[in-house]
Each structure stands twice: as C-alpha cells, then as structure tokens.
Amino acid sequence: MxxxxxxxxxxxxxxxxxxxxxxxxxxxxxxxxxxxxxxxxxxxxxxxxxxxxxxxxxxxxxxxxxxxxxxxxxxxxxxxxxxxxxxxxxxxxxxxxxxxxxxxxxxxxxxxxxxxxxxxxxxxxxxxxxxxxxGRETAYRVGDLTVDTRARTCLLGDVEVPLRPKEFDLLAVLARHVGAAVSREDLMAQVWDENWFGPTKTLDVTLASLRRRLQQAGLDSRPPVDAPSITTLRGYGYRLDEDRG
Structure with a gap:
C-alpha cells in the first residue's frame, strides 16, 4: 500500500x-x-x-x-x-x-x-x-464554514457544530462539490447506500436538521456569522453556495 x-x-x-x-x-x-x-x-x-x-x-x-x-x-x-x-x-x-x-x-x-x-x-x-x-483534500472551507473529513469536525466561526453522522456526511459531500448541483440520487448513494430503494424523504429530513444546526451555530459564534446557504433545486437536488444564507 x-x-x-x-x-x-x-x-x-x-x-x-x-x-x-x-x-x-x-x-x-x-x-x-x-x-x-x-x-x-x-x-x-x-x-x-x-x-x-x-x-x-x-x-x-x-x-x-x-x-x-x-x-x-x-x-x-x-x-x-x-x-x-x-x-x-x-x-x-x-x-x-x-x-x-x-x-x-x-x-x-x-x-x-x-x-x-x-x-x-x-x-x-x-x-x-x-x-x-x-491525495485529495480532507478539509473544505466555505466562507466561515470549515468541514474536516479526516477529523470529522465542522466549525462555523468559532463554534464546533454538533452534527449527527449522516448530517456530517451530507455536508461533507456538498462541501466537496461547493457551487455545484448534486442530485438527490448521488446524495443518497454517497451518504446512505448506492442500492437504496426506500423513500428519499430521509434526505429532506436530514437536510432540514443540518440547516437548523448550522443556523444555530452561526448565532452562537462570537461574533455571529452566517452559514453558507444550501439551495434546494426542485426536482433535482441541492447545492452548497459560497454566499451566505
């Protein structure tokens, strides 16, 4: 190896x-x-x-x-x-x-x-x-947000965001492709399982929880900061943007 x-x-x-x-x-x-x-x-x-x-x-x-x-x-x-x-x-x-x-x-x-x-x-x-x-990066910086996939930590401003495993994995995929649209199918395959045949509602629930946690962490930071926006692309998927939500 x-x-x-x-x-x-x-x-x-x-x-x-x-x-x-x-x-x-x-x-x-x-x-x-x-x-x-x-x-x-x-x-x-x-x-x-x-x-x-x-x-x-x-x-x-x-x-x-x-x-x-x-x-x-x-x-x-x-x-x-x-x-x-x-x-x-x-x-x-x-x-x-x-x-x-x-x-x-x-x-x-x-x-x-x-x-x-x-x-x-x-x-x-x-x-x-x-x-x-x-040799790929293991840490991704998007505005005031830093996602470190090796350490499995997420920082927004000076606050470590407490994320559940799937919330972290979902954010890591979006951060890796910042500015690019990621389809629901790709997110399900990369975060859950490529053979997933169940409802994709679990993706929406996880994404909603992720947004809330990021918003709260931004408010808790000193000084307060805004999280990058996660844009919903109706009928397709999601995109993590550089601009603030």
Missing part, C-alpha cells in the same frame, strides 16, 4: 480475510487487474495496516478469528472516514447486512461471489470519488 510520502496512482486495497483460499484468490486477482493489494489474516493486523498504509478501499471479512467484524468495521470507519469499506460475509440474514452498513460499510458482498462482480462494484465506487482521490 501507499505511504504518506509515496502515493501510488493505482487504487490501494487492504484485504482483511482469514480464509487462505479466498484471501489468495482476492490478492492475486486484484493485483492482476492493476490494484495495489495488501492481505492481512487477522483484525489486529488489518487495523494496523489501515493506519499505516492509507488504503483507498478495505475489503473486510466479518468472520475473523480475533475480532468481531462489525466492531472492526466501526473502528475502521471512525479512524478513516474517507476510506471505502466493503464487507465480505457469508451471513445472509438482513439484520447482519443492516448491522454492517450501520457500522459504516459502504457496500457488502455475500459469499460466494465472483471476482468480476467485486471488480464491477469497486469500479462503481471509485468512479464517484474526486479526481486524485489518494
């Missing part, structure tokens, strides 16, 4: 899988398709590799010998909020899938799966990342 001083243009993948056959198949297959791959067989090794190697994507098996996969997914997401996390699991119960996604996973694959399906999923995820993903 990459080091902070030497970032390879090839997407860096960390495979955390204790099964020798599956792990070797993934390691060999991904390398043959141009990915830079590191394979770890335990959760502790995988967590250490994620901290030092800065992978773009982690493929995480839930059935590890030394760690609960859901807990490990939650820890990985906490330490590395920008990384793509794909869960590999033999569990087919809906509750297990939901638990993995709620723990911070971006996607999941149920074993057995083919390499071609995994490659297609990876291409779909990586297409949505900004150009130069490996």
């Amino acid at each position: 990459r080091t902070p001083q030497d970032r390879s243009p090839a997407p860096a993948l960390l495979v955390i899988e204790d099964d020798d056959t599956i792990g070797r198949h993934l390691d060999t297959g991904l390398r043959s398709h141009g990915y830079s791959t590191t394979w770890c067989r335990t959760g502790s090794e995988g967590l250490a590799a994620a901290d030092t190697g800065l992978p773009d994507v982690v493929l995480l098996d839930l059935g590890l010998p030394d760690a609960d996969g859901i807990d490990l997914a939650r820890e990985l997401r906490s330490r590395h909020p920008d990384m793509l996390l794909v869960i590999l699991t033999a569990r087919t119960d809906e509750i297990d899938v939901i638990a993995g996604l709620d723990a911070g996973a971006d996607d999941y694959l149920v074993k057995p799966f083919t390499l071609s399906v995994l490659l297609a999923r990876l291409r779909a995820h990586l297409r949505r990342l900004p150009a130069g993903h490996g």
Whole structure:
C-alpha cells in the first residue's frame, strides 16, 4: 500500500480475510487487474495496516478469528472516514447486512461471489470519488464554514457544530462539490447506500436538521456569522453556495 510520502496512482486495497483460499484468490486477482493489494489474516493486523498504509478501499471479512467484524468495521470507519469499506460475509440474514452498513460499510458482498462482480462494484465506487482521490483534500472551507473529513469536525466561526453522522456526511459531500448541483440520487448513494430503494424523504429530513444546526451555530459564534446557504433545486437536488444564507 501507499505511504504518506509515496502515493501510488493505482487504487490501494487492504484485504482483511482469514480464509487462505479466498484471501489468495482476492490478492492475486486484484493485483492482476492493476490494484495495489495488501492481505492481512487477522483484525489486529488489518487495523494496523489501515493506519499505516492509507488504503483507498478495505475489503473486510466479518468472520475473523480475533475480532468481531462489525466492531472492526466501526473502528475502521471512525479512524478513516474517507476510506471505502466493503464487507465480505457469508451471513445472509438482513439484520447482519443492516448491522454492517450501520457500522459504516459502504457496500457488502455475500459469499460466494465472483471476482468480476467485486471488480464491477469497486469500479462503481471509485468512479464517484474526486479526481486524485489518494491525495485529495480532507478539509473544505466555505466562507466561515470549515468541514474536516479526516477529523470529522465542522466549525462555523468559532463554534464546533454538533452534527449527527449522516448530517456530517451530507455536508461533507456538498462541501466537496461547493457551487455545484448534486442530485438527490448521488446524495443518497454517497451518504446512505448506492442500492437504496426506500423513500428519499430521509434526505429532506436530514437536510432540514443540518440547516437548523448550522443556523444555530452561526448565532452562537462570537461574533455571529452566517452559514453558507444550501439551495434546494426542485426536482433535482441541492447545492452548497459560497454566499451566505
């Protein structure tokens, strides 16, 4: 994988899988398709590799010998909020899938799966990342608003805005594309799940709560400041503007 001083243009993948056959198949297959791959067989090794190697994507098996996969997914997401996390699991119960996604996973694959399906999923995820993903910014400044995706902090003026996880993720996507229209579908895919088939009302509710929290933080700042406006684009989506709301 990459080091902070030497970032390879090839997407860096960390495979955390204790099964020798599956792990070797993934390691060999991904390398043959141009990915830079590191394979770890335990959760502790995988967590250490994620901290030092800065992978773009982690493929995480839930059935590890030394760690609960859901807990490990939650820890990985906490330490590395920008990384793509794909869960590999033999569990087919809906509750297990939901638990993995709620723990911070971006996607999941149920074993057995083919390499071609995994490659297609990876291409779909990586297409949505900004150009130069490996060296992309982690802090975005829009007027008096600063969103730091690595530290997962949001500051408006001199006030840290207390955001729920989905509120923060939603703001981070809008801040990353400041001044550009972002469709409802893209927001649902990036903040919730690309396979989301439920009502998108949850997006509107989250956005309304985000606006209220930003407005209150602006009033609490000394001196008071205005938050950048989040413009509703009827029939399309939303846009975070440089001008004040």
